[in-house]
Amino acid sequence: MQHSAREALARELTGQSLPPELDRLDEAELETLAGAVADLKARQEREFRRAVDEALSHIPRLLRGSVRRILE
Numbered sequence: 001m002q003h004s005a006r007e008a009l010a011r012e013l014t015g016q017s018l019p020p021e022l023d024r025l026d027e028a029e030l031e032t033l034a035g036a037v038a039d040l041k042a043r044q045e046r047e048f049r050r051a052v053d054e055a056l057s058h059i060p061r062l063l064r065g066s067v068r069r070i071l072e
Helices: 002-012 020-024 026-058 061-071
Strands: none
Touching: 002 026, 026 061
């Protein structure tokens, strides 16, 4: 069962190898850590989108779509 929590955490960390120190964590702790990483990634994505939208407010409206595609 711990194997699946390790896999979930590795997926959240974009497939990076997990350090051996994480072997000390039990299933629940690994799931909590994977959830925290997922939450932080979602928050980072929201903040990035907000920052892009704010930056685009300074770009003429006709150019915003092209600039947005370049930034994303």
